[in-house]
Amino acid sequence: MAEEIIMRIAKPQDADYLRKLVNETIDTCYFHIYSQEAVDYFKDYHNRTNIVNDILEGHCLILTSGKEFIGTGTLLGSSARRVFVKPAYQNMGFGKKIMHGLEEKAMENGVRIMDLDASLVAYSFYRALGYETQAEYVIPVKNGQNLRYYKMIKKLEDK
Ligand SMILES: CC(C)(COP(=O)(O)OP(=O)(O)OC[C@H]1O[C@@H](n2cnc3c(N)ncnc32)[C@H](O)[C@@H]1OP(=O)(O)O)[C@@H](O)C(=O)NCCC(=O)NCCS
Numbered sequence: 001m002a003e004e005i006i007m008r009i010a011k012p013q014d015a016d017y018l019r020k021l022v023n024e025t026i027d028t029c030y031f032h033i034y035s036q037e038a039v040d041y042f043k044d045y046h047n048r049t050n051i052v053n054d055i056l057e058g059h060c061l062i063l064t065s066g067k068e069f070i071g072t073g074t075l076l077g078s079s080a081r082r083v084f085v086k087p088a089y090q091n092m093g094f095g096k097k098i099m100h101g102l103e104e105k106a107m108e109n110g111v112r113i114m115d116l117d118a119s120l121v122a123y124s125f126y127r128a129l130g131y132e133t134q135a136e137y138v139i140p141v142k143n144g145q146n147l148r149y150y151k152m153i154k155k156l157e158d159k
Helices: 012-030 036-045 048-057 094-108 123-128
Strands: 005-009 059-065 068-076 079-085 113-119 132-140 146-155
Touching: 005 094, 012 036, 012 048, 012 059, 012 068, 012 079, 036 146, 048 068, 048 079, 059 094, 068 094, 079 094, 094 113, 113 123, 123 146
Parallel strands: 079 113
Antiparallel strands: 005 059, 059 068, 068 079, 113 146, 132 146
């Protein structure tokens, strides 16, 4: 029988499992779009310390199927961060479910405009959810390579 998918708030002791989920997703989904140097930058950015801090200071959601971590996303202030769905579970509506959870919490907190940094990989996903491009940024990474991403925003509407 298929395991039930559950969404819950992350605890600090989930950090290692979350990091594994994020690193595996980056390795699988980013290599054909970003350079290895950019991939390494992303993985370093999502280090254990940053994950633990975000769990403690933000609203960090996890989707689980049994013991398996299949998705995550965090709200920090008005920003959605670290939204990842494990490759085998992508395109099944889980990313949307996580984003709706974060938007709902943001509304509860009085946030009216959500913002996020979208990788080239996730850009079309956020467009599909109603986010608009505000700016494009380029970060220089090692060996003269660049990492390109977009700042996106969405006006939250009362339901
Ligand atoms: C981007 C990501 C979070 C999307 O999660 P997902 O569970 O695959 O997305 P969903 O199935 O919930 O898709 C929701 C909607 O976005 C659309 N969508 C999802 N990925 C898309 C893509 N790459 N291109 C175009 N549309 C896309 C879907 O068609 C769907 O539209 P619908 O509601 O009209 O049917 C996930 O694919 C992922 O983790 N990717 C790699 C990591 C990443 O880039 N994370 C973001 C860090 S900024």
